[in-house]
Amino acid sequence: MYRSHTCGELRPSHIGSTVTLSGWIQKSRDLGGMTFVDLRDRYGITQLAFNLDDAKELTEKARKLGREFVVRIEGEVIERSSKNKNIPTGEVEIKVTSLEVLNGSKIPPFTIEDDTDGGEELRAKYRYLDLRRNPVQDKLRLRNKVSLETRKFLDSQDFLDVETPVLIKSTPEGARDFVVPSRMNEGQFYALPQSPQTFKQLLMVSGFDRYYQIVKCFRDEDLRADRQPEFTQIDCEMAFVEQEDILNTFEGMIQHLFREVRGVELDAKFPRMTYDEAMERYGSDKPDIRFGLEFVDMNAVTKNKGFSIFDDAEQVLAINAKDCAGYTRKQLDKLTDWVRRPQIGCKGLVYLKCNADGSYKSSVDKFYSQEDLAEWAKAANAEPGDLLLIISGDLDKTRKQMNELRLHMGDELGLRNPNVFKPLWVIDFPLLEWDEESNRYHAMHHPFTSPKPEDMHLIDTDPGKVRANAYDLAMNGVELGGGSIRIHDRDVQSRMFDLLGFTKEEAEAQFGFLMSAFEYGAPPHGGLAFGLDRLVATMGGSDSIRDYIAFPKNNSGRDVMIDAPSPLNNEQMKELGIKLQ
Numbered sequence: 001m002y003r004s005h006t007c008g009e010l011r012p013s014h015i016g017s018t019v020t021l022s023g024w025i026q027k028s029r030d031l032g033g034m035t036f037v038d039l040r041d042r043y044g045i046t047q048l049a050f051n052l053d054d055a056k057e058l059t060e061k062a063r064k065l066g067r068e069f070v071v072r073i074e075g076e077v078i079e080r081s082s083k084n085k086n087i088p089t090g091e092v093e094i095k096v097t098s099l100e101v102l103n104g105s106k107i108p109p110f111t112i113e114d115d116t117d118g119g120e121e122l123r124a125k126y127r128y129l130d131l132r133r134n135p136v137q138d139k140l141r142l143r144n145k146v147s148l149e150t151r152k153f154l155d156s157q158d159f160l161d162v163e164t165p166v167l168i169k170s171t172p173e174g175a176r177d178f179v180v181p182s183r184m185n186e187g188q189f190y191a192l193p194q195s196p197q198t199f200k201q202l203l204m205v206s207g208f209d210r211y212y213q214i215v216k217c218f219r220d221e222d223l224r225a226d227r228q229p230e231f232t233q234i235d236c237e238m239a240f241v242e243q244e245d246i247l248n249t250f251e252g253m254i255q256h257l258f259r260e261v262r263g264v265e266l267d268a269k270f271p272r273m274t275y276d277e278a279m280e281r282y283g284s285d286k287p288d289i290r291f292g293l294e295f296v297d298m299n300a301v302t303k304n305k306g307f308s309i310f311d312d313a314e315q316v317l318a319i320n321a322k323d324c325a326g327y328t329r330k331q332l333d334k335l336t337d338w339v340r341r342p343q344i345g346c347k348g349l350v351y352l353k354c355n356a357d358g359s360y361k362s363s364v365d366k367f368y369s370q371e372d373l374a375e376w377a378k379a380a381n382a383e384p385g386d387l388l389l390i391i392s393g394d395l396d397k398t399r400k401q402m403n404e405l406r407l408h409m410g411d412e413l414g415l416r417n418p419n420v421f422k423p424l425w426v427i428d429f430p431l432l433e434w435d436e437e438s439n440r441y442h443a444m445h446h447p448f449t450s451p452k453p454e455d456m457h458l459i460d461t462d463p464g465k466v467r468a469n470a471y472d473l474a475m476n477g478v479e480l481g482g483g484s485i486r487i488h489d490r491d492v493q494s495r496m497f498d499l500l501g502f503t504k505e506e507a508e509a510q511f512g513f514l515m516s517a518f519e520y521g522a523p524p525h526g527g528l529a530f531g532l533d534r535l536v537a538t539m540g541g542s543d544s545i546r547d548y549i550a551f552p553k554n555n556s557g558r559d560v561m562i563d564a565p566s567p568l569n570n571e572q573m574k575e576l577g578i579k580l581q
Contacts, residue, residue: 002072007520008044012091014077017092021046022072022102024132025065026112035062036093039073042137047080048073061099068105068112068129074098095434111524127551127561138547143536145261147214149242150234150532153256157249159210159236164199166192166216171510176220178229186577195529197446198514200237201486204525205517209239214532225544226478226534229557234481234535234536237527243469243485246526247272247425250473250481254423262539264421270473274428282406283317283399285429288477290422293319293406295399296380299392309348313392318352320380321409324387325353332363339391339405346401352376352388399413407477416476418541428452431468432499440501445470447496447511449484450526453492463499469526478538490518 002022010019026038026045035050048061056578065071075094084090109125110118112132123130130136151161170177170191177191195217203211213235220229238246251270258264278287281294298316310316327335332351339346352373353361360373368376380388389409392400410416431451432441441463443449450469451459458466470484487493493515497507508515533545546552553559573579 006089007039007041007046010046010092010094011075012079015079015092016455017077018074019077021094021424023070024105024112024484025067025069025071027067028062028065030063032467034552035059040132044089045087046089046433047084048075048096049078049093050096055097058096058099060173064094065101066105066107068108068132069101070103070269072102074084088434098228121554121560124552124554125560126339131550136547138528139540139542140534140550142261142540143532143548146257146536146539147532149257149260150253152212153253154212154236157252159212160208161213162203162208162211163213164193164196164203164215168193168199169510174440178218178220181576183576194219195233197448200235200527201448201514201522201525202517203450204237204239204486205469205486205520207239207524210237211527212236223553223555223557225546226537228533228549228553230543230553231545232532234530234532235527236529237525239523239525241485241524241526243427243471243526246483246485246528247471250528250530251423254473254480257535258421258539261336262421266423270423270425272427275426275430276428279427281398283401283403284477285426285472286474286477286479287403287424287426288407288410288416288422288474289424290417290420290476291410291413293321293404293409293415293563295319296388298376298379301372301375301379302392305372305389307364307366309350310392313394313398313571315395315398316390316392318376318380318388318390319399319406319409321387321389321413322383323385324413325355325385327351327353327387330495335389335405338408339401344401344404345397346391347393349405350390350392352382352390354382354384354386354388356384358384380547417474421475421538423473423480426472426474427470429468429470429472430464431455431466431470432463434464437503441499443496443500444468445482445484447500448486448493448514450487450492458500459495463475471528473528473530475538479531480535480538481528481530483526485524485526486520488522488524490515493518 001020004020007021007023021039023039023041028037033052037048038045039048050062070312073094073096075096077092078095078271080091081091108129110116110122112129114134116133167180170179170189175194177194180190180192182188182190186320196213196215200211215233216230216472217233218230221227223229227525235383249539255266258266275285278285283295296318298318302310302316304311336349339349351363354377355361360370360377362368362373376388382388389405391398391405430444433444435442445468452467452469455466468484472482473480487496494507533548537545538547551559551561557566
């Protein structure tokens, strides 16, 4: 027997018991006559005690143990004389009577401690060692709990867990596909699914009216903190439902998860906001509503005063940073440098300080009188002590830039508490968006999203104004999930493909199987997919999803631990009928 108990299990009630433990050596302390060793497994730490006077040979053997050695011990549970209140096992220790080294260890490249000295790249290379650390294990425990409670909730709502294929057909819409060559069909390729979208719709046609799957998806796109080339979705679909049914169902699921996993009670009813309102107030379709700093339209009070940067701009926007008029010139210069970074792209930043004596100080004083600046303050509901930060330019670009500045100020002012959770449904997205480069419309969500019935009359005359029967759930500035009511009529789906620039032949080649299915009694249906990685990271109060994935990729899409991707040998290439150019 390797162990009778785990290293996090023993308590004063076990005193006098003989136990067997196995685990890794965390650290040891040689105090002359006594040697103490901390033994660790994923459940906790237990202190081992070796007395030189009682067991000289055993104590000398213990002194040779290095960090991360794997050992098995037997001994008696005794009361600890110097108790450690910081760990659950801190009232007891083991008086060791037998010690066996199961495996030695090289000196680890970084310390296996909560606060490690290892850099990100080094820890990624030795991820199997990084995974021994408590903070990383805690994140994966959180992920496991979320997955488990998701399954419990969906099962209670009569959803069926159905697996869909991983080797599928490549489609041109959305992000780039990862493709897989077929040896048996030389010159042809599978694609890895970006989502099980068409399959879950086919399951609705098949009569499975409530489907879910916790499923791997793949997208070949540029990476960042909340993106990985392979990611996990909680993928769901329902038949005979309208938008309200789906929103109510998955509000319930998110409330269940936060209650059971985090002990947090979310709002009984999640607020809703249209896409247009979200863009106007926050410049984002996933706004963080934990704090204010909403946009103020300054066009009416800033233009036609001879300041060309405002006069020539399509949009002048401000945010009101309350009680920040005390910002120094150095702080304001730092903010200006921040918005000028290539990632943000502003040409500059204008400010207005509302001084305590009722006067105003701005970086563009020479163009505006005190009366003009008082109008600025009035437009933004600014009071003495407040600071206005102002950006101008093209409408869409300025909104995006101001959104970044708003989030940055939220961080600077401590307004984005990671332990506060504010969900928001964003609804009524545009069905289509115009792409200047390709000179055609693209689906904002995907080609199977249904238009709002009341906007159908605009499909042929003004398609850019058609709203989608689509919805996203945002929380704390993160898109947790999104979905839509689907098209279930072949004629409407065909019109959608026409709008997106598909020829009849292309639509048939890519999606003929789905169009054909719609001719055999397709029910009204809709669904939603949550990003499990993002959901868990948000629940854990983190911006990055990587620590919540056991073996993540880096920013270049590489697994530096196993050195993937890597070249194929010539024999494999020949067998697959592939030549590199």
